[in-house]
Amino acid sequence: MFPTISLGPLVLPSAGIIYILGAWVVLSVIERAAKALDLDAEHTYGLAAISLVAGFAGARLVFVVLHWPAYQENLTSIIWPLTSGYEVWGGLFFALVAAFFYGRARRLPFAATLDALTPGFLAGFIVVSLADFAAGPGYGTETNVFWALDIFGINRHAVQIYEIIIALIAFIVWWQALKRRQFEGQLFLLAMATYAAGRLFVDAYRANSPLTAGGYHFVQIISLVILLICLIVLARMVTRGEQDGDQAKEQPQS
Amino acid sequence: MIVAVVLVGIGWIAISQEPVTAIEPGSDLTEAPIPGYLAPNFVLYTTLGEEVTMDDYLGRPVVLNFWATWCPPCRAEVPHFQEASVKYNGKATIVGIDQGEPSSVVTDFANSFALSYPLLLDQDNSVNRQYGVTALPTTVFVDAQGVVREVYTGIINGAVLQDRIENLLNEG
Numbered sequence: 001m002f003p004t005i006s007l008g009p010l011v012l013p014s015a016g017i018i019y020i021l022g023a024w025v026v027l028s029v030i031e032r033a034a035k036a037l038d039l040d041a042e043h044t045y046g047l048a049a050i051s052l053v054a055g056f057a058g059a060r061l062v063f064v065v066l067h068w069p070a071y072q073e074n075l076t077s078i079i080w081p082l083t084s085g086y087e088v089w090g091g092l093f094f095a096l097v098a099a100f101f102y103g104r105a106r107r108l109p110f111a112a113t114l115d116a117l118t119p120g121f122l123a124g125f126i127v128v129s130l131a132d133f134a135a136g137p138g139y140g141t142e143t144n145v146f147w148a149l150d151i152f153g154i155n156r157h158a159v160q161i162y163e164i165i166i167a168l169i170a171f172i173v174w175w176q177a178l179k180r181r182q183f184e185g186q187l188f189l190l191a192m193a194t195y196a197a198g199r200l201f202v203d204a205y206r207a208n209s210p211l212t213a214g215g216y217h218f219v220q221i222i223s224l225v226i227l228l229i230c231l232i233v234l235a236r237m238v239t240r241g242e243q244d245g246d247q248a249k250e251q252p253q254s
Numbered sequence: 255m256i257v258a259v260v261l262v263g264i265g266w267i268a269i270s271q272e273p274v275t276a277i278e279p280g281s282d283l284t285e286a287p288i289p290g291y292l293a294p295n296f297v298l299y300t301t302l303g304e305e306v307t308m309d310d311y312l313g314r315p316v317v318l319n320f321w322a323t324w325c326p327p328c329r330a331e332v333p334h335f336q337e338a339s340v341k342y343n344g345k346a347t348i349v350g351i352d353q354g355e356p357s358s359v360v361t362d363f364a365n366s367f368a369l370s371y372p373l374l375l376d377q378d379n380s381v382n383r384q385y386g387v388t389a390l391p392t393t394v395f396v397d398a399q400g401v402v403r404e405v406y407t408g409i410i411n412g413a414v415l416q417d418r419i420e421n422l423l424n425e426g
Contacts (some may be wrong), residue, residue: 015388067330067409077326085327085409139288153284154291200263204270208289208405215272224263231256 015131022127023052030120036178037116043106044116051099058094059086111185118174118188122195125167133160141207157205166198183237193230199223287385289403293318293396296381298351298374301361306374308400315346315422317415318394320376320387322353323363327409328391332367334412338419339371346419347372353390354379397422 027048034044063085064071064078071078103113132138140149140157148155174191181187200223203209210218285294293316295308308316319335321328332350339348348371352360360373376382385394388407395404395418404418 063327067327069330071326077324151286151288154286154288200266204266211272216267217270217272220263220267220270224260224267227259227263228256231259235256 014134018127018131018134022124022130025127026120026123027052029123030117033119034116037112039112039116040106040108043108044113047099047102047106047108047113048117048120050102051095054098055091055095056086059088059091061094062087062090109184111183111188114185115181115187118191119171122167122171122174122191125195126164129160129163129167133158133164139207140205143205156207159202159206162202162205163199166195166202169198170194182241186234186237189230189234189237193227193234196223196227196230200227287394287402287405289405291402293394293400293402294381294384296384298376298381301357301364301373301375303357306372311347311349311396312398312400314398315419316396317346317348317419318385318396319348319350320353320382320385320390320392320394321350322355322390323359324355325390329367331391331409331411331415332369334410334415335371336367336369337412338415341416342419342423345423349374351376351381353382353387395419395422397425 027045030048031041031045034041060078066087067085102108103110138160139151140159140162143155143157145155145157147158149158150156170191173194174187177187177190200220203217203219203223206217206219209220212218212221285292287294293308297305297307299305317335317338319328319331321332323329335348335350338346342348350369350371350373352373352375354377355375356377357375360375363369364373374381385392386405391407391409393406393410393415394402395406397403403422406414406418
C-alpha cells in the first residue's frame with residue numbers, strides 16, 4: 001500500500017515510522033488505563049516503557065550476536081533502528097525479564113497491572129496490523145465482497161483492517177467491563193478472549209498466514225488455545241468469587 | 255460453553271485448512287509479486303553492463319534476492335546465496351537485485367565476498383516497487399514456469415534457502 005514515506009530527499013519505511021509512533025500511543029494508553037483503574041500510573045507507565053525499550057534493544061542485540069560477521073565492519077548499523085534485523089523471541093524474553101524485575105521492585109500488583117496494560121496490548125496489535133497494512137507484506141484471500149482491496153489487480157479481503165476492528169471491539173469490551181470489574185485480571189481476560197476469538201475467525205481470510213505441516217493456520221490454533229485459557233480462568237475466578245460471597249453471607253449467621 | 259467453543263473453534267480451523275499441495279497458478283495469470291501469480295517481468299543491467307530480463311531466466315527455478323550493501327542482514331545471508339549458486343549451478347538461478355546503489359559499490363562488495371552469481375542494479379528502485387519490496391532483505395522464489403511460489407521477508411539461512419530450492423526442483 002504505502003511501503004515508504006517520502007520527506008524531500010529522505011525516504012523512510014512506513015512500517016518503521018508506524019512502530020515508533022505506535023510505541024508512544026501504547027505508552028499513553030497504558031498511562032490513562034492505569035489512572036482509570038486507580039493504579040500508580042507513573043510506575044505502570046515505567047513498567048511498560050522499560051519493557052518496550054528492553055524488548056526493542058534485546059531483539060536487536062540477539063540478532064546482532066547471531067549474525068555478528070554482518071555487523072563487525074559496520075558498527076553504526078547496530079543502532080540504526082529502521083532496517084530489519086530483530087529477533088522477536090529475543091525481544092520478548094528481554095521485555096518479560098525487564099517487566100518482571102521492574103514490577104517486583106515497584107511492588108506492582110500482578111493481575112491489576114495486567115488489566116491496565118491490556119489497552120496497551122490492544123493498541124500494540126493495532127499498530128502491528130496497521131504497519132502490515134501500510135507496508136503490504138500481508139494480504140487477504142481473494143474475494144468479490146464490495147469492500148475488497150485491489151492488490152496488484154486482484155480483489156482481496158482487507159485482513160489487516162479486520163484485525164484492527166477486532167482489537168477495537170476488544171477495547172470496547174475492556175471499557176464496558178471497567179466499571180463492573182469483579183476481580184483483578186478480569187479486564188485482561190475478557191479483552192484477550194475477545195481478541196483471540198476474533199483472530200481465530202479472521203485469520204481464515206489471510207492468504208499468507210503461517211501454516212502447520214497439515215495446512216492448518218498456526219495463528220488460529222494459538223488463538224483457540226488462548227481463548228480457552230482465558231475462558232477457563234474467567235470461569236474459575238467467577239466461581240471462586242461466588243463461593244467467597246456465599247461464605248461471607250454464611251459467616252454472620254454462624 | 256467451553257465445550258461449544260472448542261467444537262466451533264476446531265471446526266472453523268478445519269474449514270480454514272489450506273491445501274498442502276503445490277500452489278496452483280491464479281485464476282488468471284496476472285503479474286503480481288504474490289504466490290500463485292506470474293513473477294513481474296523487468297529489464298535491468300548487471301554490474302558488467304549486460305541487459306537482463308526476468309524472462310531470460312525462465313525454464314528453471316529462479317531465486318530473486320533483493321538486497322543492498324549497507325544492509326547488515328543482507329550481508330549476513332550473501333554467503334548462503336553464493337553457496338547455493340554453486341551447488342545448484344545449471345539447475346536453478348540465483349539473482350541478486352541491488353537496491354539503488356552505484357555499480358562500483360556493488361562490484362567492490364561482490365569482489366570482497368567473492369560472489370559469482372549475477373548482481374543486477376535497480377538504480378531507480380522501480381523493480382523493488384514492482385515486487386512490493388518493503389524491507390531488505392526480501393527473497394522471491396519463482397518456479398520454472400515463472401510463477402511466484404514464496405516471498406520471504408527478512409534474513410534467510412542456508413538450510414531454508416536450499417530446502418526451498420530443492421522443493422522447486424522436485425516439483426519441476
